Amino acid sequence: MGMTVLRSVMLFVVAAFAEIGGAWLVWQGVREHKGLLWVGAGVLALGAYGFVATLQPDANFGRILAAYGGIFVAGSLAWGMVADGFRPDRYDYFGAAICLIGVVVIMYAPRSV
Numbered sequence: 001m002g003m004t005v006l007r008s009v010m011l012f013v014v015a016a017f018a019e020i021g022g023a024w025l026v027w028q029g030v031r032e033h034k035g036l037l038w039v040g041a042g043v044l045a046l047g048a049y050g051f052v053a054t055l056q057p058d059a060n061f062g063r064i065l066a067a068y069g070g071i072f073v074a075g076s077l078a079w080g081m082v083a084d085g086f087r088p089d090r091y092d093y094f095g096a097a098i099c100l101i102g103v104v105v106i107m108y109a110p111r112s113v
Contacts, residue, residue, distance in 0.1 A: 004057050015052040016075035022046035067106040070099035
């Protein structure tokens, strides 16, 4: 795996942590009544996600966001497992795998210029 692909994958992981974590913090603050500090931390994390996405080596916003959608799906299931004890079923796993295959195709398939 080349350095550009490795950098891109790491940025997707950081972006997922910021966005999913931010949304989870807002959820905790509002739905679980943990308060405005949680909501504020979530808003900051969601804002950080927006900046992290701009660091991707590919310059196409639509491609980055489309690929990130697949990362978000798989990452959300993983976050739920770790943070909330969620137990995905086989359809969750299958759907997440399809999404991750889509990420690879969208981001890393060889393209002609």
